[in-house]
Amino acid sequence: MTDLAISLQEHRFIKEADASPQRRREYLARFWLSRLKKEDPVARIGYALWCKDMEALKKAVAQGSKDYWNHRGYAYWEFMARSTVANLSVGLQKAGFTGNMREKIEEVGVQVAKQHRRAVQIDYRKKLGKVPGLLSLKQMAEYHHQAFDQFNIPPDYYGGTWVQAIPNSWELEMYGHLYCHDCDVAP
Amino acid sequence: MIRRQGMLTKQSSFKALIAIPVFIAGIWMVAQAGGPKNGTVRVGQTDLCIPEEYAVQLPSEGENGDSNFDTSDGFGINFRIDEEEVGTEIPGYHEKLYVAEDNPRFQSIYVKLSPAQNNLEVDKPKQSKPLASIPKLILSEPQREPWQLREVLQKDDGDYRKWGYCTETSWGGEDALRCMREYLEIGEVRFAYELHEENLPYHSQVDKLLEEKVASWRCDR
Numbered sequence: 273m274t275d276l277a278i279s280l281q282e283h284r285f286i287k288e289a290d291a292s293p294q295r296r297r298e299y300l301a302r303f304w305l306s307r308l309k310k311e312d313p314v315a316r317i318g319y320a321l322w323c324k325d326m327e328a329l330k331k332a333v334a335q336g337s338k339d340y341w342n343h344r345g346y347a348y349w350e351f352m353a354r355s356t357v358a359n360l361s362v363g364l365q366k367a368g369f370t371g372n373m374r375e376k377i378e379e380v381g382v383q384v385a386k387q388h389r390r391a392v393q394i395d396y397r398k399k400l401g402k403v404p405g406l407l408s409l410k411q412m413a414e415y416h417h418q419a420f421d422q423f424n425i426p427p428d429y430y431g432g433t434w435v436q437a438i439p440n441s442w443e444l445e446m447y448g449h450l451y452c453h454d455c456d457v458a459p
Numbered sequence: 460m461i462r463r464q465g466m467l468t469k470q471s472s473f474k475a476l477i478a479i480p481v482f483i484a485g486i487w488m489v490a491q492a493g494g495p496k497n498g499t500v501r502v503g504q505t506d507l508c509i510p511e512e513y514a515v516q517l518p519s520e521g522e523n524g525d526s527n528f529d530t531s532d533g534f535g536i537n538f539r540i541d542e543e544e545v546g547t548e549i550p551g552y553h554e555k556l557y558v559a560e561d562n563p564r565f566q567s568i569y570v571k572l573s574p575a576q577n578n579l580e581v582d583k584p585k586q587s588k589p590l591a592s593i594p595k596l597i598l599s600e601p602q603r604e605p606w607q608l609r610e611v612l613q614k615d616d617g618d619y620r621k622w623g624y625c626t627e628t629s630w631g632g633e634d635a636l637r638c639m640r641e642y643l644e645i646g647e648v649r650f651a652y653e654l655h656e657e658n659l660p661y662h663s664q665v666d667k668l669l670e671e672k673v674a675s676w677r678c679d680r
Contacts, residue, residue, distance in 0.1 A: 291629060342527060386628055401529035401531050406528070408529045408531035409528050412528070417539070421565060421567050421569050423565070
């Protein structure tokens, strides 16, 4: 595994994502692609969420190591990204948000990237766990909770139970149909 | 196959007959030992029982069979205090901060729990730059690059203790300080939370609020 420290370029991608609402998605994708190249495990979902299209994700999965992608195909990661979007939509509705869902989800994406950066920085500095800069599932859950909190999204919407609360809103269409009938979820 | 399932069912019923009195006895023993009260979640082996409305459950390590992640210490439970409660308890605390008009960021306190280490005193640092308007908190290292994580110490008279970290982050088009209070330790537990620059002047009141909460959440109360 390469050095997992946050690079200056990654800092810049986050700053640009924050400052440029029209190009937010593009900069988030660039941030997570950079983390993907370092085999940061959080980047698998991060990149699947913000990459330009399914072809880009397919290419990234094909080029990466099978161990890193946890022996799962691109359709699995795409499904995970879609369910994350569904979860966020429900969480934001639960928080009382009624505006442009796409924009708000991108704002949450920037906050998550910022929290990821900080969690990696602290882990790297304090040499926590076995590998400096490599986060645990607990650390990942914690910083997602912290990012969600800023939008009043309840913490249980992280890795939560979206299946029980799928909204009918059109916003989910931005990532295509919610259900992925042809997903390859098998290892 | 069907017969086997039937046998299992009979075995399960037998086990259940034994398990019920054992379970009842277990509950009685926990109650006698001052165990978790109704509607509370116990933190590891500590004497802290967090009310369910504050407790936040975390996923257990390795739950999803993904070995790419690291491991970390913790109790599987954190807690959060709603921004309205913090604002009620601490006059002046900013419950919401805005990145733009009609675009608030809620400033609840999300508290991460981990085992205490009880070794927070440090030597006088070579660099000592107080945070603006908070002279007791000092940045102990220079800023070499943008968004660098900078260690913060708390200075009380001539003593220095680890406090946490601050970093500059973009906030509505400008840079603002966000700080992580990493080293509040009460008994066997370390508490860590995050504060935006605007709420940094209230850091000692937030510490006090957490100390009061923890005292009221002792399982043996």
